[in-house]
Amino acid sequence: KQFMEQYGHRPRIVVGKPGLDGHSNGAEMISVAARHAGFDVIYFGIRLxxxxxxxxxxxxxxxxxxxxxxSGSHNEIIDQLMAELDKEGARDAIPVILGGIIPQSDIPNLEQKGIQRVFTPKDYDLMDIMNTIMDLILNAKKTAA
Incomplete structure (x- = not known):
């Protein structure tokens, strides 16, 4: 509610499953949790x-x-995604989070590429995840202002 009063809309998230990965349960769980937390959710399914x-x-x-x-292709796909955000001039305006089976050893490199937060199966509390996402959004909006 406070977000809507300050920014004129509910927080919005697009949830994507890029590449050939066909297992959508995690993305769907996050989409439902975000909707319950008051987000507008845009989810287009798999193989984007x-x-x-x-x-x-x-x-x-x-x-x-x-x-x-x-799918294990997180490094390549994140490179493509961040390059596309750069091309559109949106990299600094839209924070990117990543969830999935990501080796701990890959997380620092993903963060260097611009990923704001990596969630792994150890991050199972959906409310904690939603609170973290909201904090990232608010921080990005403060930085952009």
């Missing part, structure tokens, strides 16, 4: 390209992009 996700994020004027990956 980085271009699809970024274009949707821009068209829908989202506050955060959530990526779900289980």
């Amino acid at each position: 390209s980085a271009v699809d996700i970024v274009q949707s994020a821009i068209e829908e004027d989202v506050d955060v992009i959530g990526i779900s990956l289980l």
Whole structure:
């Protein structure tokens, strides 16, 4: 409610499953949790390209992009996604989070690439995840102001 009063809309998240990854349970759980937490959720399903996700994020004027990956191709897909955000001039405006089976050893590199937060199966409390996402959104909005 406070977010809506300050920014004129509910927080918006686009949830994407890029690449050939076909297991959508995690993305769907996050989408439902976000909706229950008061977010507007844009979820297009599986096998999206980085271009699809970024274009949707821009068209829908989202506050955060959530990526779900289980396929092991997270480094390559994140490179594509961040390059597309750069191309559209949206990298600093839209924080990106990542969830899935991500080796701990890959997380620092993903953060260097611009991922704001990586969630793994150890992060199972959906309310904690939603609170973290909201904190990231608010921080991005403060930085942009």
